[in-house]
Amino acid sequence: MRGVTIVDHPLVQHKLTLLRDKSRSTKGFRELFSEIGTLLCYEVTRDLPLEMTEVETPFATMQSPRLSGKKLVLAPIVRAGMGFLEGMLELLPSARVAHIGLYRDPRTLVAVEYFFKAPDDIAERLVLVLHPMLATGNSAVAALDRLKEAGAKSLRIVCLLATPQGIDKVQGHHPDVHIWTAAIDEELDASGYIVPGVGDVGDRMYGTK
Template identity: 65%
Template sequence: MSTQSLPGVTVVDHPLVQHKLTLMRDKETSTKTFRALMRETATLICYEVTRQLSMDEVEIQTPVAPTRAKVIAGKKLVFAPILRAGLGMAEGMLDLVPAARVAHIGLYRDPETLEAVEYYFKTPEDIADRLVIVVDPMLATGHTAVAAIDLLKKRGVRDLRFVCLLASVPGVETLRAAHPDVEIWTAAVDPQLNDHGYIVPGLGDAGDRTFGTR
């Protein structure tokens, strides 16, 4: 794991993560394989983003003797995938933390303005008391991520992290400018966006590639 020179960004450079990301970038990768790779990579990144969770000690009885052992402290996590592409990553993260709660954030990017438009937002009632990990495969312009975090903060959430497969430098700068308290975990940071707001070199539209809609 390494920290990108951009402040607040952690690039997960584990060889398995980087290998799987390369396969996802390849335009010849099938929908089935892309979907599986996204799920697997999300699980690996989730391992890193949860590394610093607080722990408590509890008394338990092993088959041999009583002992004190560590458990995660506090309330369960909330994974907050941005629909629809974030669902594929959330599934992989739930494989690692199956007891986590799930919030759903429905946003799409207007093709003309590239701004985020809300169409659905559903969270656990006590989300303000929980660590929330926002999940979206691509941090491109950053507008969707900013809008999602805006919505969560309006619900009182203060402990937030953002996880993506791939980020752009402009997207990171936009998100960090709007929410400097929210750290980012990603597999890579690409340098730029094209005229359509796609990350370059990127991997295309993660939603379309996950669900086979293009």
């Protein structure tokens, strides 16, 4: 699918299967979720630019690659996106963190913003939007709209699961934003949850179900 990368690494797919199990404990769900976030981070950052720098090893001086440009911004959509954050910060400890507070109106499924905070120089940084469940696409579009209003120019979305409807919605509004996801599930229920999915991520992660 154009504009979408399905991360089919065996470890990602194995851990996703474990997450889908409704008997998984809150602790187990949270740990697996963070681990998948780390693995997805490897994939979404695969093409980051490098520059050569001089380094002195114990035996010689050499030219060696390092990341170039400003540190990335990780932008979790609260609550579920926070589950990816810790695992990704393990790989990107110097990343800046933006927070996007959205909730979905249960009647209309429209995303409503209640909090937003991002670095002032976000226009100069690559932004990874951490949005584990790309269901209707409404929250993703609202988050991308808000980040672009704040000046963001380079954005990517990292998901656990996506649906064709959610992907179409994002690509219709933001065709410049590539999506990375562990899987695409085909259905949404009447409440806007992904089926078969993993359930309500926030509830399962924080034990509020």
